[in-house]
Amino acid sequence: MIVSSLLDTDLYKFSMMQVVLHQYPAAQVEYRFKCRNPGVNLVPYIEEIRRELDALCTLRFSDSELEYLRGWRFIKSDFVDFLALFQLNTKYVDITPSPLNNGEIEIRIQGPWLHTILFEVPLLAIVNEVYFRNTHPDLDLSEGRRRLREKISLLRDTPGYIDCRIADYGTRRRFSRQWHREVAETLHEGLGPQLAGTSNVWLAWQLGLRPLGTLAHEYLQAHQALGPRLRDSQVAALEAWAKEYRGDLGIALSDVYGLTAFLRDFDMYFCKLFDGTRHDSGDPFAWGERVLAHYEANRVDPRSKILVFSDGLDVPKVMKLYEHFHGRCQLAFGVGTNITNDVGPVPLNIVIKMVRCNGQPVAKLSDSPGKNMCQDDAYIAYLRQVFDIPMQAELEPAA
Incomplete structure (x- = not known):
């Protein structure tokens, strides 16, 4: 089991999740996965990734983990009470081969923001570890x-x-x-x-x-x-x-x-x-x-x-x-x-990005065009116009 605790994620997931609970509990979102490394074939590992996802979705916060979170000055007690009941659910995640048959995989996370926000970091960690333990099983560290x-x-x-x-x-x-x-x-x-x-x-x-x-x-x-x-x-x-x-x-x-x-x-x-x-x-x-x-x-x-x-x-x-x-x-x-991930093999450059919220496209138009990811060209054009953002390099397509 690659991820054995729901704490095995980044802090900003909890800080954002608390805002979602208090201010946007009904928001619906969609995330998509992208591997930016050319020529990486992840399809053979889909079943193993799914098994790890199933295991991830059995996890609950332990009493000691909740007490640790409760000790943070910025975490509110009702959020910790919510986490005591929280469990990730596989019904919000689909993992399939790309229809392009190019070795890429599609990971789609769709559902309530409050119940999907914690998927991103552990899922990326799972994909990484599954890939490297299969491609470099005996690597000398x-x-x-x-x-x-x-x-x-x-x-x-x-x-x-x-x-x-x-x-x-x-x-x-x-x-x-x-x-x-x-x-x-x-x-x-x-x-x-x-x-x-x-x-x-x-x-x-x-x-x-x-x-x-x-x-x-x-x-x-x-x-x-x-x-x-x-x-x-x-x-x-x-x-x-x-x-x-x-x-x-x-x-x-x-x-x-x-x-x-x-x-x-x-x-x-x-x-x-x-x-x-x-x-x-x-x-x-x-x-x-x-x-x-x-x-x-x-x-x-x-x-x-x-x-x-x-x-x-x-x-x-x-x-x-x-x-x-x-x-x-x-x-x-x-x-x-x-x-x-600086141990010898080339690291994976993989991301999971939000692409829709409440049925509408959302996008990031950063100062590095290669980091951008959106599915809707018309929305991108509109977003650029609204924020007066000049045209840059072609946007990276969503997975």
Whole structure:
């Protein structure tokens, strides 16, 4: 059994799920899977993935897990009470070969947002582990351990970086659950306070690490169908978040419509209200410069705000960003695939994205066109017009 606890997911799934329970309990959504690696044949593993999905859907939160969640300052008691009754259901998930017969698979998750939001991260972890344990069943992890030690040494032993801290953001694309735990333990032991924490709630609980995360793209995408009107959807999403958390979990995600559209909505009120912003597409140096200038233009001291970088990072890139922005603002770095699936074989670049909410298409138009995913070209054109987003490269088709 690959996933043996419902805590084995990223923190932002719980923080978003609480908002859904309190503000959007009737919302209906659809997610689709995409493997961006060319030539990867996942079809032979469909039955094994289905068996792991069946096992996932037998899990319930234990009393000790619920008590751990209840101890978080931003989790409300009624949400924990709901989780005590919660169980994932296979009826919301379909896994089939692509009709194109090209080795791709289609994973479609459709149902109430409240009852499907927790599928994404464990399902991606399942696909990863099933694939690698079949394609590399006897892989010697000594190379992965050597690479991990080098990363730790580089960050820990290079003069001038003692205050540079990284976090584990690698649950979705990890090589395996066992390797993920070994990585987290090794980072904890090797980096000490330079390990800020982990996005994985189960590992945070088991290892005494700080769980990290706020919200994901799906939250802002859903508001395209939940807000008062499309143009106000980003503002509505941020205001709903502030209503729920009253200043806690204050990191805003900036790239659902691209940075220019984000900054138009992220006015002085939001600049002061939110603790910082997260980068997840486009040039991180250019992004950071524009965000810092935006804070200054809104009479906010950038040194009081956090820039969170989380897009395809490795340790050398973290160090370059730290060197560039250190002293000008507070910094946080989330490193994912490069620490949890850097063991030799090429990692899978797989995602599960929300594509519809309440029967309407939703989309992400980030500063990296290859990350975009939508099924409706007419909606994309309309979205670009509403948010005044210039044309970019062709959108990645949904699975």
